[in-house]
Amino acid sequence: MPPPARFATPSSKVGALGASSYTYAEATWSQALPDWIASHSRMYAFFGGVPQLTVPDNLKSGVKHASYYEPELNPTYLELAQHYGTTILPTRPAKPRDKAMVEAGVLQAERWLLAPLRNHTFFHLAELNEAIARLLEQLNGKPMQKLRQSRRELFETLDRPALLPLPREPYVYAEWKKARVNIDYHIEVAGHYYSVPHPLVRREVEVRLTAGTVEILHGGQRVAAHVRSPRPGGYTTEASHRPKAHQRHLEWSPQRLIRWGESVGPATGALVQKILERKPHPEQGYRACLGLLRLGKHYGEERLEAASFRALRSGATSYRSVKSILEHALDRQPLEDDAPQLTLPAAHENVRGATYYQA
Numbered sequence: 613m614p615p616p617a618r619f620a621t622p623s624s625k626v627g628a629l630g631a632s633s634y635t636y637a638e639a640t641w642s643q644a645l646p647d648w649i650a651s652h653s654r655m656y657a658f659f660g661g662v663p664q665l666t667v668p669d670n671l672k673s674g675v676k677h678a679s680y681y682e683p684e685l686n687p688t689y690l691e692l693a694q695h696y697g698t699t700i701l702p703t704r705p706a707k708p709r710d711k712a713m714v715e716a717g718v719l720q721a722e723r724w725l726l727a728p729l730r731n732h733t734f735f736h737l738a739e740l741n742e743a744i745a746r747l748l749e750q751l752n753g754k755p756m757q758k759l760r761q762s763r764r765e766l767f768e769t770l771d772r773p774a775l776l777p778l779p780r781e782p783y784v785y786a787e788w789k790k791a792r793v794n795i796d797y798h799i800e801v802a803g804h805y806y807s808v809p810h811p812l813v814r815r816e817v818e819v820r821l822t823a824g825t826v827e828i829l830h831g832g833q834r835v836a837a838h839v840r841s842p843r844p845g846g847y848t849t850e851a852s853h854r855p856k857a858h859q860r861h862l863e864w865s866p867q868r869l870i871r872w873g874e875s876v877g878p879a880t881g882a883l884v885q886k887i888l889e890r891k892p893h894p895e896q897g898y899r900a901c902l903g904l905l906r907l908g909k910h911y912g913e914e915r916l917e918a919a920s921f922r923a924l925r926s927g928a929t930s931y932r933s934v935k936s937i938l939e940h941a942l943d944r945q946p947l948e949d950d951a952p953q954l955t956l957p958a959a960h961e962n963v964r965g966a967t968y969y970q971a
Contacts (some may be wrong), residue, residue: 622737626721629663631774632758632766637721637748639740646785648673649692653782661775662696667703675702687788695783697776724751786823791828793936796898797853801826804846807853808836847891869901876908877917879924886929900931907931911938918943 622639625648637656640647648671656662668674670683676682682936683702685693693700700798724748733739752763759766791799793812801819808817812835820827823839825850828836838848839880866888874881884904888897909917919937923929937943 622740624726625655626653626677626718627655628716628746629659629771631765632768633716633720634659634752634763634767634771635720635748637725637744637815639737639744641669641737645673645686645688645787648651649688649785652692652696654911656696656778657782659771659775661772661778662698663771664698666693666698666700668700670702674700688786691788692783692886694757695779697779698769714742714795720751720945724754784822789819789821790816791819792816794899795902797855798849799828804841805847806836806838807847807849809853810855868900871919872905875922876913879921880908880913880917883920883929886924887931891931900930903931904934907935907938914941922947 620654622641623643624639628634636658638651638654640651644741645809652666664829673685674689675683676686681910685700689700699846728747729740729743732743752767755762755935774886791801793799793808793815795813796805797810797813798807799817801821806828808830812830815830817835820829824840826838826840827834828838836853838850838852841848867931870884871883873884887900888971891897904916904920906941907919911919915938916934919934921941922931922937922943926933
């Protein structure tokens with residue numbers, strides 16, 4: 613039997629302006645940070661302006677720490693607010709009255725948007741959002757029972773004049789991370805290594821990631837910017853970030869690493885040298901060599917030397933190969949050339965010789 617079909621359930625997002633109740637709604641695949649941020653950008657574009665104050669739920673994607681007095685926002689959410697010139701003021705936890713207008717908007721969205729679509733099957737998210745947009749147009753254009761005016765009419769007279777203008781460009785989604793600069797003056801981001809100025813070795817830096825760029829900041833100042841690379845294990849190095857003399861500027865150097873390897877044994881020394889020679893810049897092999905150093909501390913130098921010898925014999929000259937050899941205790945097993953050979957005696961009662969088969 614074929615496996616049963618699985619259907620994803622989109623998540624709905626609703627926003628409403630304070631004076632007019634002018635409502636925006638859409639469906640997204642999740643409540644994760646990228647969808648949360650993109651929904652804000654589309655909502656502001658729908659309104660044609662930005663409210664001076666944005667009051668969201670305490671969603672973990674946007675609010676790292678909920679607090680009535682001093683909430684801590686996700687750095688990406690804070691950057692979005694700065695881009696649009698709005699102030700983010702999350703509601704108090706479990707206090708729906710702090711956003712009563714939105715709670716009423718959610719109720720209206722359930723009645724006038726979701727209920728009419730509950731028996732429909734949509735095969736694309738865009739198809740669902742097109743249907744929501746048509747119903748949303750009707751909701752905002754329908755006269756409200758008590759005020760005798762529609763949300764759109766009130767929006768044009770009350771909210772639109774008070775909105776801040778949209779920026780020239782919509783916000784470009786970016787994630788923020790922290791990283792520590794290694795001795796090779798590179799940081800690791802999503803499996804790729806990017807250079808920073810060498811004086812920042814061992815310092816902690818902030819990293820701003822977009823779909824196409826990697827920006828590195830220290831002390832609030834941008835110190836490096838690179839085109840984002842999808843190549844795992846690769847290096848993006850700017851020549852100006854390299855020190856003129858590694859021996860003077862860095863604690864480690866290729867010569868020191870090779871000397872350390874030779875102090876363990878000739879095989880380890882030869883392996884370190886091969887790792888350094890394989891890289892366009894020797895310092896790009898520092899991480900692998902330091903990894904060997906940690907393996908020696910964990911498994912002992914004798915086993916590291918045996919594993920290095922085995923790696924050299926097999927041509928697998930990398931940190932990962934040595935680590936795998938040690939993890940599987942292959943260094944304690946004899947090599948193929950060293951395995952005992954089975955030899956038959958020259959004379960034996962079951963060995964007849966060539967003459968036996970002659971006529």
